[in-house]
Amino acid sequence: MIERIDTATRMSKIVKHNGVAYLCGQVGDGDSVAEQTRDCLSRVDALLEKAGTSRDRILQAIVWISDMKYFAEMNEVWDAWVPEGHAPARACGEAKLARDVLKVEVIVTAACD
Structure with a gap:
């Protein structure tokens, strides 16, 4: 079963399937x-x-930053947020984001019950 949460025309904020969010x-x-x-x-x-x-x-x-010059600054916040011993598989790349003022975007997949 697929469960969609907070669904709008363009996307859902959360999609759950087979124990994954x-x-x-x-x-x-x-x-x-x-x-x-x-x-x-x-x-x-x-x-x-x-x-x-x-x-x-x-x-x-998956972390997108608008310029790799922000990599260390973003990682400082990220490292403090990730629970010790629970670091996920992660990729980080530079990308043009949806609005010029945006500097970071994070996409997450998590196990759920």
Whole structure:
């Protein structure tokens, strides 16, 4: 069974299937990469909770940043957020994001019940 949560015309915020929750990409507010990353990860936390899971069950994360010069700053926030011993498989790349003010976007897949 496929369960779609917070579905709109274009996308669902969460899709659950066979014990896995797929979250739509999350961006955050703020001027700096650190602020945007913190806000973005807070939104990921909220969606994980809504899906019935948590950050210690993340299987994979894909991080897009608008410029690789932000890599260290984003990682500082990321490293503080990921529970020790529960780092997911992760990729990070540079990409042009949907709006010029955006510096980071995170896409998460997590195990759920």
